[in-house]
Amino acid sequence: MDLLGQVLINGILLGGLYAMMALGLALVWGVLNIVNLAHGAFIMLGAYVSLYLFTYAHIDPFLGLPITAAVMFAIGYGVQRGILNLIVRAPMFNTLLITFGLEVVLTYLAQLAFSADFRTINPTYAGDSIVLGPVVLPLARLMAFGVAIALTVGMWLFLLHTRLGRAIRATAQNLVAARLYGVEPRHLYAVTFGIGIALAGAAGGLYGTVSQINPYIGAGLTAKSFAISIIGGLDNPLGVIVGGLFLGILESLTALYIGPTYADVASFGVLVLVLIVRPTGLLGKAA
Amino acid sequence: MSAKPAVREPLLDVRAVGAGYGGMPVLQDIALTIYPAEIVALVGSNGAGKTTLLRTLSRVLPATGGIVMNGHDLLPMTSDQVFAAGLVQVPEGRQLFDRMSVQDNLLMGAYRRTDKAAVARDLDRMYAMFPRLSERRQQLAGSMSGGEQQMCAMARGLMAAPVLLMIDEMSLGLAPVIVEQLMGVLSTIRDEGVTVLLVEQDVNLALSTADRGYVMETGRIVHSGPAKQLIDDPEVRRAYLGL
Numbered sequence: 001m002d003l004l005g006q007v008l009i010n011g012i013l014l015g016g017l018y019a020m021m022a023l024g025l026a027l028v029w030g031v032l033n034i035v036n037l038a039h040g041a042f043i044m045l046g047a048y049v050s051l052y053l054f055t056y057a058h059i060d061p062f063l064g065l066p067i068t069a070a071v072m073f074a075i076g077y078g079v080q081r082g083i084l085n086l087i088v089r090a091p092m093f094n095t096l097l098i099t100f101g102l103e104v105v106l107t108y109l110a111q112l113a114f115s116a117d118f119r120t121i122n123p124t125y126a127g128d129s130i131v132l133g134p135v136v137l138p139l140a141r142l143m144a145f146g147v148a149i150a151l152t153v154g155m156w157l158f159l160l161h162t163r164l165g166r167a168i169r170a171t172a173q174n175l176v177a178a179r180l181y182g183v184e185p186r187h188l189y190a191v192t193f194g195i196g197i198a199l200a201g202a203a204g205g206l207y208g209t210v211s212q213i214n215p216y217i218g219a220g221l222t223a224k225s226f227a228i229s230i231i232g233g234l235d236n237p238l239g240v241i242v243g244g245l246f247l248g249i250l251e252s253l254t255a256l257y258i259g260p261t262y263a264d265v266a267s268f269g270v271l272v273l274v275l276i277v278r279p280t281g282l283l284g285k286a287a
Numbered sequence: 288m289s290a291k292p293a294v295r296e297p298l299l300d301v302r303a304v305g306a307g308y309g310g311m312p313v314l315q316d317i318a319l320t321i322y323p324a325e326i327v328a329l330v331g332s333n334g335a336g337k338t339t340l341l342r343t344l345s346r347v348l349p350a351t352g353g354i355v356m357n358g359h360d361l362l363p364m365t366s367d368q369v370f371a372a373g374l375v376q377v378p379e380g381r382q383l384f385d386r387m388s389v390q391d392n393l394l395m396g397a398y399r400r401t402d403k404a405a406v407a408r409d410l411d412r413m414y415a416m417f418p419r420l421s422e423r424r425q426q427l428a429g430s431m432s433g434g435e436q437q438m439c440a441m442a443r444g445l446m447a448a449p450v451l452l453m454i455d456e457m458s459l460g461l462a463p464v465i466v467e468q469l470m471g472v473l474s475t476i477r478d479e480g481v482t483v484l485l486v487e488q489d490v491n492l493a494l495s496t497a498d499r500g501y502v503m504e505t506g507r508i509v510h511s512g513p514a515k516q517l518i519d520d521p522e523v524r525r526a527y528l529g530l
Contacts, residue, residue, distance in 0.1 A: 163398070170384045170395045177382040181447060182370055182399035235386075 002134040007252045013141040015248025017210065020148035021203040021221060022228035022240045023155060024196035030234040031172040031192045032080075032088055034095045038103035039200055040222030044215060045106060046072050046201025047121075047208035048114055054121050061121045061209045062143060068205045069198040076197025080190040088189055103218060110215035121208040144206040149241065151202065155195075156237040168192050227271040233281020242282055246270075298323045298482050299344075299451055304352035306343040313339045314506045317352070321451065326473055326483045328493035328514060330527070331503035337486050338379070340503070341453055345369055345376055357450055371399065373450030379459065381440040385429025389420050389439055392428045396446030406446070413442040416475060434465035441472065445481065452476070453484045458492055470496040490527040494518045502527070 025039045036042075049068045053059040059067065079102070087094045120126075128139040159165035171178040171188050179185060207213065207221075224247065232243030247267050254266040274281065299321040307313040314336050321327050331337050343350045346361060346369045354361040359372050384392050393413055397406045414421035417438045423431060428439050437457060444452050454473075458466045473483060473496055487493035494500050494514040502510040502523060510523055517523050 163394075166387070166391055166395060167398055169387060169391075170398075173384045173386055174382055177378065177384065178395070179366075180370070180376055180378060180382070181395055181443070182367065184367070 003256070006135050007256045008249060009135050009137065010141075011249035011252030012245060013138075013145045013248070014252065015245035016145035016148040016241075017141075017203065017206055017244075018224060018228055018248050019152050019241045019244025020199065020206070022225040022232070022244055023152050023237060024199035024203070025222070025225040026229040026232070026234050026237070026240050027155070027199070028193055028196040029229060031168055032084075032189055033092075034084060034088065034099065034193075035092070035226070036196070037096060037099040037222055038106055038218070039099075039196075039225055040218030040220065041103045041106035041110075042072065042076070042197045042200040042218075043204040043207065043221050043225075044110060044213065044218045045075070046204025047213045047217075048110065048204075049201060050205030050208050051119055051121050051213070054123070060123055061205055062123075062147065065147065065202050065205050069202045072201025073194040073198035075201075077190045077194035079197070080193035081186070084193060085186050085189060103222070107215050107218055114215060116214055116216075118212045118214050119208075120212050121205075123209065126209070138210075140209045144210050147206060148203065151199065152237065152241055155199065159237060164191070224267065227267055229281075230271055231274050231282055233283045235281070236283050239281055239283040246282070295322050297321060298357060299484075300353070300355045301344070302353040304340075304343060304350055304354060306339060306348045306350035308339075308348070312506070314343060314350075317508055319501055319508065319511075321482060321484060323482055324477055324480050325498040326477050326485060326496060328497035328500040329484060329486045329503065330488070330490040330493050330500060332527070333488060335503040336506040337488075337503055338455065339506070341376065341455055341486060344453065345374065370447070373448070375444050375447040375449035375452050377440050377444040377452065377454040377457070379455040381436050383428040383436055383439055383443070386427055388425050389428055389431070390424040392439055392443050393420075393446050396443035397448070400448060405448075409446055409448065413445060416472065417442055432465075433461050434468065437461060437465075437469060438472070441469070441476075445476065449481060451482045451484060453486065455486045456488060457485065458487060458489050466492065490523070491518070 021043055025036060028034055028036050046068050049071050050061045050064055053064040053067060054061050083098065083102070087098055123140070125139050130137040130139060130142065159169060167178065167183050167188060171183055171185060175185060228240055228243035228247055231246060232239030232241070250266050250270060251263040254263045297320045299319070301317055301319040304317040305312060305315055317340060329337055329340065339348065342348045344354060344361070346364050346366045350362065356372060356374060361369055361372065361374070364372070384395060393410060397409065400406050414424070419435055420438055420442055423435065428436060431439065441454065444454070457469060461469070470492070473485065477483060485493050485497060494517050497514040499512065500514045500517045501508050502517065510517060510520060
């Protein structure tokens with residue numbers, strides 16, 4: 001019973017981080033209609049930005065998150081303005097092809113720049129944990145979970161209650177009308193993609209504190225983010241929290257009862273099931 | 288200057304405008320004048336060029352001739368600049384943000400306005416003018432009836448603080464009783480000082496509310512004058528009213 005409790009806790013903590021990873025992908029997908037296959041590569045880049053800030057500037061990975069996010073926002077804005085705006089209304093196949101190309105380029109540039117070694121961001125408190133009755137809460141994971149949930153909810157509030165958030169939603173729903181009332185789509189798309197990449201980068205920074213990183217982690221993280229977006233639904237940013245927690249718990253339980261190698265089988269099995277039974281996602285509105 | 292007799296300055300002055308699609312002329316020698324705080328109807332059957340004229344005024348289509356609004360030469364402007372100058376369109380088919388609340392739709396109308404206090408005042412004004420929208424401010428725009436959606440679209444247009452509001456096919460697909468209400472709203476808007484260009488296929492309806500009217504046919508203005516006079520014009524009656 002203690003073991004089950006601990007596994008559930010681990011799953012929830014992991015799930016919060018998953019939610020934040022998926023948030024940027026879901027945002028870009030929902031607003032720009034681009035399934036960004038390079039999303040995981042941007043998470044990876046964010047992890048390295050945090051790692052270098054920590055290693056060379058001695059900036060704590062949690063306190064350094066705003067810097068990581070700002071750097072990644074600038075990269076995302078530039079990529080959208082310079083490359084992706086060219087294909088934003090092109091058929092889905094073109095966007096898949098170009099973002100896949102981007103993922104390959106980013107991965108191998110990262111390999112050149114950072115080498116293929118496994119790295120971790122190791123602040124002094126990395127091994128600390130809080131013992132709460134029968135379960136243990138690893139401090140770094142708990143903090144990563146807290147930041148991830150706070151940023152995800154913050155993003156939701158931003159979309160609902162700010163002028164820019166409103167414009168992002170409006171453009172996603174009706175581009176013609178948004179233009180008619182003065183929205184400049186090329187800039188708005190770039191800002192949206194920048195926000196999505198900033199979230200990905202921040203998630204990468206958190207990921208680096210709880211897990212090992214190398215230049216090749218991107219593709220797997222894209223696949224997980226994709227599954228979470230589908231499971232949670234694109235309509236509501238809170239959907240990724242549901243999807244992320246669901247996937248985190250599912251993977252932990254599968255690892256416990258069936259075996260760690262089956263964790264991915266379970267998550268993608270659920271993805272297929274959701275697509276068949278409820279294609280708009282668990283929180284998505286029925287079409 | 289003071290010696291000049293008081294002549295009403297036109298708000299929009301369109302002269303000898305021609306436009307078309309890819310070298311194919313659609314509009315020819317269009318002349319149209321709109322004065323402040325009046326409702327002008329632009330009527331004509333399907334394919335007469337009304338929407339092309341709207342697109343020309345919004346500077347979506349290249350054109351020749353002269354388009355002057357409020358002293359600004361619109362011809363060299365982009366559609367964005369024309370919007371900033373106060374030429375606001377309520378598009379055909381309403382084009383609401385369906386999965387956003389009524390209030391969010393109205394606020395999107397004011398997207399480019401920076402004076403928060405003035406926007407908040409205008410929002411209150413809209414809710415006073417459209418009590419139905421006031422009751423439904425948190426409801427999703429797409430879940431309302433057609434008439435309510437049209438009200439929402441018009442209120443969104445007004446939130447942009449237009450100098451001239453162009454409404455494209457307001458009555459399309461709406462029940463007569465709803466259309467009558469909307470026409471009443473138009474008069475209210477006019478009385479508040481907003482100038483309206485009403486583009487309608489329903490000639491009788493448009494002319495019975497408007498102050499003046501222009502009748503289009505195959506890309507030209509074929510009749511113009513006070514709306515009451517046009518309704519009684521035997522040629523207009525025969526061609527459009529089936530009388």
